[in-house]
Amino acid sequence: MTTKNIQFLRITHLRGPNIWTYRPVIEAWVDIGELEHYPSNTIPGFYERLTAMLPTLAEHRCGVGEPGGFLMRLREGTWAAHILEHVVLELQNLAGMQTGFGKARMTSAHGIYKLAFRTRQEDVGRAALEAGRDLVMAAIEDRPYDVAGAVNQLRELCDKVCLGPSTAHIVDAASERRIPHIRLTGGNLVQLGYGTRQHRIWTAETDQTSAIAESIASDKHMTKGLLQSCGVPVPEGQEVDSAEAAWEAAQDIGLPVVVKPTDANHGRGVFTDLNTRAEIEKAYVAADAEGSGVLVEKFIRGDAHRLLVVGKRVVAATRGKMQTVTGDGRSTVRQLIESQINSDPRCGVEEEFPLEPLVLDKEPIAQLELERQGLTGESVPEAGRTILVKRQGDLAYDVTDQVHPQVASAAALAARVVGLDIAGIDLVAEDIGRPLKEQGGAIIEVNAGPGLLMHIKPAEGQPRPVGQAIVDHLFPGDDQGRIPVVGITGSQHTTRIARLVAWLLHINGTQVGLACQDGFFLGARQVDSADSIHWEAGQRLLINRSVEAAVLEHSNRAILSEGLAYDRCTVGVVTDLGNLDELSDFYIDDADRLYNVVRTQVDVVLPSGTAVLNAANPQVVEMAELCDGKVIFYGLDSELAAIATHRASGERAVFLRERQIILAQGMDEVSHVPLDSLAPAKAEKPEMVMAAVAAAWALGITPELIGAGLRTFNPTPKKNF
Structure with a gap:
């Protein structure tokens, strides 16, 4: 086979819901050139070489729906872009960043594909994409490729730029509860929820963690005095x-x-x-x-324990173990430490390992223990002699189910006395299953920002769902940390619709944020007059702690180039599909592809939310079946088929009759708003007004207040906002 190549034409990180999926992906436009004429089954030895390089590809289901599905496609014949998709996913998995979503689709241009794959971190995803291309080309050209080296580089990059395992554990727990999250820095500062309903975490610290309490906890003498005054046993x-x-x-x-x-x-x-x-x-x-x-x-006899308190209760507990080595008559103590302690596969310097290596030169406590026994690191103990190296080893052995209720109560009281919402309580006791006073045990420290890994991945025992406990503490009950979010997509007066919806929310007493073509608004103030139909503007709204509701206008280009700024919305408004010619540079060149772009707005409507759809546009009407929530149709004529059918089934619609905007629930007309009472400029665009009215109605704003808002709305930003 003559020389072939895979060329990247464009690589984009779609940071929110997009045409591919609800979650962030990397989208690559890939030109496979002459490889379009060479599917995998026509390249001699390619199958064997690729599967030898990445044997774990056997686990990929592909479209077949079962393990081995991708290998079946590979044997039957598939193309380079599809192969690259699976290789990139597997490289990320091998690097410790688990993911499974990927797609590759042909465009109308010969040999050019759009490839999308899920990634939890953009830098890692981009690096995996480059490595994946190199690996696939090596398999095609029958030359060696250092898979282990590439995976190690990706793993190191993951360790550097991804969330730490403790923070990621909390974020995953939030995702299980359908609570959205935003990573605020390159570190572990993460926002859970939106606007006024948000909470922020920094590993095991939260925005409810008192700075005063942290200062108290860092002063062990002060902490002990406070605990003692409240009857908590301390040494x-x-x-x-x-x-x-x-x-x-x-x-x-x-x-x-x-x-x-x-x-x-x-x-x-x-x-x-x-x-x-x-x-x-x-x-x-x-x-x-x-x-x-x-x-x-005073020295308290017993084992060291760490109890994790979240809110007002103990949610996990671990115990430390004495670290010893046994002499063999040949090896030094230092060598015995390496062979008997540090060789444990659970031991490592990375945060993911539950046990830390014991480096004698950095452990003065261990040196003192050896000195007591008349030894140094270079001593050679006789065979069979047990050497105590460290009295209190890693707190990595789960004992949660053994904690006595009185011990748990004392630990929870200690956290409250110091003032911490999340605390690591260190105590010494011979038996964690007995009350402390009964055995002379005591609480020796209260720690702010405690480590979670010992509970998430203990060396022995059952992992504990401490992330879930923290999320439940911050968001009790069914709270998902969400504010009302309204997304508006189309080309028919969407800016004016966004402005009007924001105004109706504003006069309803809601602190509203708005990002639209007219600018960026907070409440009644225009913060920026520049076009704000982009992802960054949406994120600015969602991270603002004063925003009680957010209204965002979207364009098809923004959806294609960035994705939506939020994960789900309360109300999604679609006016039309827009102009197909404007998206030709995205290879959106037919009605079906355009439909898949616009439907993104409906796909993200919450089950408890509402899609507001133009009943006069047949393609928009088709999107109703994609909505997880309710639908309100709007249109100029109550006899439109979509409106008539929708009302017959008892659902809501907004339409015009004799210059009256009618809000209807089934066959009942809930309210009438005279169109002629509006300013002439607004009355000329009744579809725009009806879309905004339907969105406001979906948000629970009363018809009376909607009518008042329509009468007072002024489209000039400087007057109302």
């Missing part, structure tokens, strides 16, 4: 300012003791079970280096 202790004072405090408290920083986190600089002056003074120096002060506390 006796003193804050000290020198190694000598630490020894004196230890004598007052009684040996053994714990020495730790007053404000360090993650167990750094915490030394336990200290019995001698030398140990205590050495621990003081190390603890002082980790924080701004040092505490000496």
Whole structure:
């Protein structure tokens, strides 16, 4: 076969619902050139080479609907764009970013396809697309390709730019509840919900997490004082300012003791079970280096535990395990740590691993434990000798079902005393299934922004749905964090419809945001006069904490080039399909393709929402069956077939009769609004007015208030907005 190639003509990240799916995708326009004449079954050895490179392609169902479906298509003969789609999806999966949606469709131009695939992060998706092309071409040309190297690069990119596993776990839980989310930064700051109904999270911190409470939690001495005053069991202790004072405090408290920083986190600089002056003074120096002060506390015997409190209850608990190695008479302690602790497949430096490697040079606590036993990292213990390396290991062993109710109550009280809505409560107890006072256990720390991975992916035990608990805490009951969102698509007076709907919401007492061709509006203020029919303007509305309802005008070009700014809408208005000639550069060159663009507005209407459709346009009428919610038809004539049939089935319609706008529910006429009472300029466009009236009615605005709004509306932005 002569040299062939796959060329990318355009790569676009569609960041919201689009012609392909409800979720963000990358759309690539692909020119496969001469490969159009060479489906997969005509390229000798291609099937064997590709499946050897990516054997997990066997799991892809493709259009067949069962595992192996794609390989069946590959054997029968399929084209390079379709093959690339599946390769890109699988590269993302292998990199740890699970996804499954993809499509490849021919355009009217020879050899040019539109390829779309789901990606959770744009940079990773683009990189997978480039790697996928290289892999497919290597399989076609029978040359080697470093699949493992490409996957590793993608995995590293995922680690760098994707949400961390804890934040992603919360976001996934929100998605299960149909709560929308917006990533606000390149980090882990995420908005759940829209406008005034939103909450923000930063891993395990929320917009309900008090800054004062965080400050209290970071001061261990203050925290202990508050807990003690409320009857929460805590260890006796003193804050000290020198190694000598630490020894004196230890004598007052009684040996053994714990020495730790007053404000360090993650167990750094915490030394336990200290019995001698030398140990205590050495621990003081190390603890002082980790924080701004040092505490000496009574040593509590037992295992370390972490209880996660969300709201007012414990939702998960883990226990730490003592880390030991066993001598073999040949290996050093350092080597034993590597072979017996760090070799555990659950152990790794990435956040996804539940256990952390034990690096002796970075663990002064472990060094002290060895010193107590007369050892160093280079010592060679005799065969069979058990060496204690770290008394309190990773808190990664689930014990949620074992927590005694009184222990859970004490932990929840500790979080409330400090003032945290989400807290990690560290306590020491010999048996988490018994009350603390009964066994001399105590709460030793209260942590803000606690890690979640130990509960999501414990080293042993059942994973806990802590993300769901956090989402339920922020959005109790059936709350989905949504505000009314109105989307308006078409070419017939859509800007004026958007302005009028926003005005009707405004006089209804709603703080409304509007993004349309006339500009960007917040309430009665025009913030920007530039054309705001674009994704960024829509996002600006949805992240604004003062916006109670949002109205967005859309163009077909914006849907094709960016996608919608929201995931679902309360009301979707479609006036018509627009001009086909304006979209020829998107390969939208027939009525069916144009229909698939415009229907996006109806596809995203919530089950509890309403589509407002032009009854005079047959193609728009067809979209009614695509709507998950209700439909209101509008038109100049009550005898239009769509309106008559709709009313006969008891549904709502808005139409014109004798210069009266009629709001009808089934065969009952709910209200009449005289068209002649409107300003002449508005009365000349009755279809526009009826579309806006139908949208307002769908939003629950009363007919009386709609009539008042129509009489007071002025289309000039400076006067009303």
